[in-house]
Structures are given as structure tokens and as C-alpha cells.
Amino acid sequence: GVTQSPTHLIKTRGQQVTLRCSSQSGHNTVSWYQQALGQGPQFIFQYYREEENGRGNFPPRFSGLQFPNDSSELNVNALELDDSALYLCASSDIGSGTHYEQYFGPGTRLTVT
Amino acid sequence: GQQLNQSPQSMFIQEGEDVSMNCTSSSIFNTWLWYKQDPGEGPVLLIALYKAGELTSNGRLTAQFGITRKDSFLNISASIPSDVGIYFCAGGMDSSYKLIFGSGTRLLVRP
Numbered sequence: 001g002v003t004q005s006p007t008h009l010i011k012t013r014g015q016q017v018t019l020r021c022s023s024q025s026g027h028n029t030v031s032w033y034q035q036a037l038g039q040g041p042q043f044i045f046q047y048y049r050e051e052e053n054g055r056g057n058f059p060p061r062f063s064g065l066q067f068p069n070d071s072s073e074l075n076v077n078a079l080e081l082d083d084s085a086l087y088l089c090a091s092s093d094i095g096s097g098t099h100y101e102q103y104f105g106p107g108t109r110l111t112v113t
Numbered sequence: 114g115q116q117l118n119q120s121p122q123s124m125f126i127q128e129g130e131d132v133s134m135n136c137t138s139s140s141i142f143n144t145w146l147w148y149k150q151d152p153g154e155g156p157v158l159l160i161a162l163y164k165a166g167e168l169t170s171n172g173r174l175t176a177q178f179g180i181t182r183k184d185s186f187l188n189i190s191a192s193i194p195s196d197v198g199i200y201f202c203a204g205g206m207d208s209s210y211k212l213i214f215g216s217g218t219r220l221l222v223r224p
Contacts, residue, residue, distance in 0.1 A: 002155070029210065031210070031211065031212075033212075033214075038216075039216060039217075040117075040119075040201050040203075040214030040215055040216050040217055041156070041201075041212075041214050042214070043211040043212065043213070046210055046211060048210075053210065054210060054211055056211060088155050088156070090155075092210070094210065098161065099210055100144040100146060100161065100205035100210065100212065101146070101158060101161050102158070102212060103158060104148075104155035104156045104157070104158075105155050106153070106154055106155045107154070107155050
């Protein structure tokens with residue numbers, strides 16, 4: 001399955017953070033979502049074959065990387081209080097015909113103080 | 114931007130009852146999916162629908178892809194306590210592989 005680390009993180013406004021994800025074996029695509037309390041997940045961006053494959057309405061201080069070994073990162077610079085949320089990564093397999101079937105990890109709970 | 118309107122926001126039902134929830138949009142989607150999320154966990158995929166009019170079942174769950182491609186519903190039959198959680202609909206479009214999520218339906222089941 002999809003794993004994420006760390007499970008919880010507390011940062012101070014202005015700091016930078018890196019969240020990590022390990023995709024399901026055999027999947028070639030990773031997507032990142034931000035889920036604020038009481039809301040549905042919001043799409044941040046997607047990576048396919050180590051390149052950005054689509055981006056939601058998030059500023060450039062949100063960036064990502066995808067590595068050949070099924071792992072990926074979400075980086076957020078200059079943290080703001082509103083960045084406090086559950087960050088979810090999801091993996092899928094573009095080209096399988098079921099590429100919308102995204103499988104989520106447990107998430108990283110980020111708190112910015 | 115695209116929005117999915119999910120209703121009801123919450124439901125409190127008796128164990129054994131059937132449940133129905135739905136999702137509507139002003140935009141056309143090519144794929145509808147339903148997820149369940151438990152507290153402190155990520156969403157778990159329940160059902161994926163790829164064709165307008167398609168009716169798909171997964172155990173006690175049944176979901177349909179609306180003919181207009183702008184809506185979907187999820188039914189749960191004979192609810193049990195472990196059905197408690199938040200159910201999200203999500204839509205996908207060909208122009209992008211991103212999923213757009215509804216705001217969720219919180220289901221509580223009274224034993």
C-alpha cells in the first residue's frame with residue numbers, strides 16, 4: 001500500500017517542510033492533496049515519470065519531486081498558518097485504464113503555529 | 114472552478130437501515146468515484162464508475178453514474194456500525210487526472 005511519513009509534524013510560520021510518500025508498487029503516478037478540517041481533499045499537483053503532470057490552485061511555494069524508486073516528496077516553503085492540514089498522497093497507474101483510481105496513504109498531519 | 118455538491122452533510126441512522134447519498138455538479142465528469150474516510154486515516158476507494166448510466170455494486174454498496182454525467186449516488190443497504198465514517202464522492206475529467214472531491218457525508222449508525 002501507500003505509506004507516508006511523518007504521521008504528525010509541528011512547524012513554525014515561515015519555516016520549510018518536506019513530507020514523504022512511498023507509492024504502491026507498480027504505480028507510476030503520485031498525486032498530492034491538502035485536506036483542511038471538515039473538507040474534502042484539494043488537489044495540489046501530480047507527478048508522472050518524475051515530471052509534474054498537472055497542478056491545482058496552489059502557489060509555487062508548494063513543490064514536489066518524484067523518484068524512480070516509487071518514492072516522492074512534497075515541499076512547502078515559507079509556511080503559513082493556513083497550511084495547517086492533513087496532506088495526503090495517492091498513487092495510481094496511468095495507462096492501465098483505471099488511472100482515476102487513486103489509492104491514498106494515511107496522510108501527514110501538519111500543524112503550523 | 115469545478116465544485117461537487119454532496120448531500121446530505123450528515124446522517125444519523127439506526128443499524129439495519131438503508132442509506133442513500135448523492136453528489137451533483139454543474140460540470141460533466143467522465144469518472145465518478147466514492148471513497149470512505151475514517152478518523153485519522155486516508156480515504157479508501159469503495160467504487161469507481163466509468164460509464165454514464167453504469168450501476169456498480171460492492172457488497173452492500175451500490176453506486177450509479179448519472180445519465181447526464183453530472184451526478185452520482187451511493188446506496189448502503191442494511192447498515193452496520195462499521196459503516197460509520199465520512200463518505201466522499203470524487204469526479205475525474207479527461208483534461209486532467211486530478212480528482213475533485215465533494216465536501217463529504219458524515220454517517221453515524223446507532224446500534
